[in-house]
Amino acid sequence: MSLEIKGKIKLINPTETFGSGFTKREFVITTAEQYPQDVKFEVVKDKCDTLDKYKVGQEITVQFNIRGNEYGGKYYVSLQAWKIVVGQQASAPTPQVFEEEENTTLPF
Numbered sequence: 001m002s003l004e005i006k007g008k009i010k011l012i013n014p015t016e017t018f019g020s021g022f023t024k025r026e027f028v029i030t031t032a033e034q035y036p037q038d039v040k041f042e043v044v045k046d047k048c049d050t051l052d053k054y055k056v057g058q059e060i061t062v063q064f065n066i067r068g069n070e071y072g073g074k075y076y077v078s079l080q081a082w083k084i085v086v087g088q089q090a091s092a093p094t095p096q097v098f099e100e101e102e103n104t105t106l107p108f
Helices: 045-053
Strands: 002-012 023-031 038-044 059-071 074-086
Touching: 002 038, 023 045, 038 045, 045 074
Parallel strands: 038 074
Antiparallel strands: 002 023, 002 059, 023 038, 059 074
């Protein structure tokens, strides 16, 4: 499932490297809603360096996937960003059109 959210970059953390060689980098955006939310995302492996071109305060749109896993009887959720676009919506949502039925007679 791919989702999209727009906001301003609040924080970009340095890359973390784990003993296995796995790398990840987290960043936070603040949404522009009536009640703004701070949402943390992560990028992994070779995508960590892509965050170097962004700056705190920049308006971005993030496309991401929701990932969940269980470890030691606890459940964790992460938002993995896979595309970042500066200052605009990455893709326009497809409008849904609902047509009215012309036959208004009821079957009973």
